[in-house]
Amino acid sequence: MSPQAADIRAFSIALGDDALVLGQRLAEWVSNAPSLEEELALANVALDHIGRARMFYGHAAEIAADGSDEDSIAFGRDTRTYTNLLINELPRGDFAFTIVRQFLVDAFNVPFLTTLAASSEPGLAAIGEKAVKESAYHLRRSRDWMLRLGDGTAESHDRAQRAAEELWGYTRELFEPFGAEARLTAARVITDRAALEDAWRREVGATFVEATLQVPQSTWSIRGGRDGVHTEHLGYLLAEMQFMQRAYPGQRW
Amino acid sequence: MVSERRIDIVPAAHAARLAVRRASADEPLWALLDSVMDPEVPALSLWELGVLQDVRRGPERIVVVVTPTYSGCPAMHAMEEAVRQRLAEAGYGDVTIERRLSPAWTTDWISSEARTALREYGIAPPDTTNCPQCGSARTVPISEFGSTACKALYRCEECGEPFDYFKPH
Numbered sequence: 019m020s021p022q023a024a025d026i027r028a029f030s031i032a033l034g035d036d037a038l039v040l041g042q043r044l045a046e047w048v049s050n051a052p053s054l055e056e057e058l059a060l061a062n063v064a065l066d067h068i069g070r071a072r073m074f075y076g077h078a079a080e081i082a083a084d085g086s087d088e089d090s091i092a093f094g095r096d097t098r099t100y101t102n103l104l105i106n107e108l109p110r111g112d113f114a115f116t117i118v119r120q121f122l123v124d125a126f127n128v129p130f131l132t133t134l135a136a137s138s139e140p141g142l143a144a145i146g147e148k149a150v151k152e153s154a155y156h157l158r159r160s161r162d163w164m165l166r167l168g169d170g171t172a173e174s175h176d177r178a179q180r181a182a183e184e185l186w187g188y189t190r191e192l193f194e195p196f197g198a199e200a201r202l203t204a205a206r207v208i209t210d211r212a213a214l215e216d217a218w219r220r221e222v223g224a225t226f227v228e229a230t231l232q233v234p235q236s237t238w239s240i241r242g243g244r245d246g247v248h249t250e251h252l253g254y255l256l257a258e259m260q261f262m263q264r265a266y267p268g269q270r271w
Numbered sequence: 272m273v274s275e276r277r278i279d280i281v282p283a284a285h286a287a288r289l290a291v292r293r294a295s296a297d298e299p300l301w302a303l304l305d306s307v308m309d310p311e312v313p314a315l316s317l318w319e320l321g322v323l324q325d326v327r328r329g330p331e332r333i334v335v336v337v338t339p340t341y342s343g344c345p346a347m348h349a350m351e352e353a354v355r356q357r358l359a360e361a362g363y364g365d366v367t368i369e370r371r372l373s374p375a376w377t378t379d380w381i382s383s384e385a386r387t388a389l390r391e392y393g394i395a396p397p398d399t400t401n402c403p404q405c406g407s408a409r410t411v412p413i414s415e416f417g418s419t420a421c422k423a424l425y426r427c428e429e430c431g432e433p434f435d436y437f438k439p440h
Contacts, residue, residue, distance in 0.1 A: 041343075055414035055424065062416040065343025073342060073372065144373035151375060151440055152342060159415045 019082060022205065025198035026139055027078045028101075029208075031091060032196065032244060034074030035102035038092060040123065041067030042255055043110050052113055059159060063120070066152045070145070077141040093263035097253050098246040101196070105188035107243070107252040114177035117163045119185055124157035125221050126192045126214065133209045142208065161225055168229025175230065182226070183234050190239035192218075284379035291325055292318075300326045300333065300358075307357050310349045311419045312437075314392035317350055321380025324371055332365035333358055338376045340440075341420035378440050389437060395425065397439040402427035404434065412436075 019027070044064035051057035075088035105123065110116050131153055134146030167178040193215040195203055203210045226233045242248065262269060281289065292301055304323060309315045317323040317337070325336040335354055339347050351368050358366050378397040381389075386396035390403045401408050407429035417424040422435040 055416070058418070059414060059416040062343075062420055065345065065420060066341060067343070069339075069342030069344070140373070144375075148339075148342060148372050148375040151377075155415070155438070155440075 023081050025201050027081045028198040030074045030078040032101040034071040035100050036106050037067040038071035039102045040106040046110050063156050070149050073145045093260045097248050101244050103191045103243040104249055109251055112177055114167055115181040118178055118181040121160040121164050122189055124153055124160045126218055127153040128157050129214050137208045139207050164225050164229045168231040179231055186234035186236050187238045187240050191241045196244035282379050285382050297328050303361055307353045311346045314388045315385055319385035332367055333363045334367050336369045336371050338371050340376050344420045395436040397437050400425055400436055404432045405430040
């Protein structure tokens with residue numbers, strides 16, 4: 019594997035981890051959602067993310083050609099080799115927390131995947147082209163919910179505001195490329211995610227205003243996901259998700 | 272005077288798929304797969320749904336090219352199994368199924384005939400949210416997501432019936 023192929027593989031796995039971990043968090047709402055329609059919506063969005071993870075992992079496995087596959091990548095790694103951004107792994111919280119997180123991530127994913135679709139690497143470009151259509155639909159819904167929660171009852175407003183305050187420090191990481199990604203950016207295989215930050219702040223800020231919410235003013239931020247340094251929450255998620263393959267390695271249906 | 276015949280314009284996206292099929296030397300294989308329906312929307316075959324892109328006889332095996340609808344659509348696996356089964360029944364045991372992501376699946380690939388079939392089946396096709404039962408335009412969305420990844424849930428204000436709407440994608 020050339021050094022650049024190794025970088026594409028690492029980048030593809032990182033994006034797969036983002037999608038898989040968030041997909042798992044969304045799937046936790048199945049049988050717990052506030053209404054049947056919301057349950058279907060959350061499950062559908064979860065499936066889109068898990069399907070996206072499968073495509074990124076499959077692409078990584080194809081590049082490596084080392085006998086790995088999407089399952090071994092998903093089920094055969096521990097927290098220190100998971101490289102998802104921290105915002106995706108935070109516990110689902112209440113409905114407001116799930117929605118605010120989804121909105122912040124969707125609002126990033128739409129422009130990010132649009133640029134990925136223009137990648138010079140055909141595999142990444144194809145996944146970006148496919149996934150951006152889905153994220154655009156997710157954003158329509160999560161943005162709509164932002165307005166309804168923020169401009170809804172005093173209770174829903176407070177919960178949405180609290181969620182935004184809790185999440186804000188995790189959003190900085192969205193705009194920080196890690197080693198492999200920075201090299202791919204320098205080689206013009208992909209474009210720089212840092213360049214998306216200003217437009218994201220404007221878009222998110224405009225929705226917060228419309229939803230009568232305050233854009234958090236906190237200045238702390240936290241990072242580490244891409245280095246495999248996670249919050250205490252990821253280990254529990256992986257333990258549950260990976261239990262079967264850990265107990266019965268290589269077991270198939 | 273020669274009367275002008277009005278010709279329906281085939282959307283470019285669909286025309287490109289039709290061209291692949293017409294240029295194929297393996298029409299019997301295509302015809303065989305026309306009987307494989309979407310397990311979740313049995314009014315449409317995989318070809319009409321826009322999932323089936325190509326089928327050809329390779330040197331040793333049959334190659335089928337499919338484009339997934341939604342990334343997480345759980346029916347994709349069932350569709351691929353149904354393709355294998357249909358071909359096996361016809362004596363083709365060695366089948367490779369290739370997944371092609373680009374160009375991404377779009378509802379533009381659903382032909383106008385297939386849209387009519389959808390409406391008759393009780394699902395509003397992607398071009399209209401009019402009620403498939405009574406035709407009324409007075410309909411409201413209930414949920415952006417419906418019983419499957421490709422549909423949203425609507426209700427008709429005129430006849431009171433809820434219905435699935437095939438989301439444009």
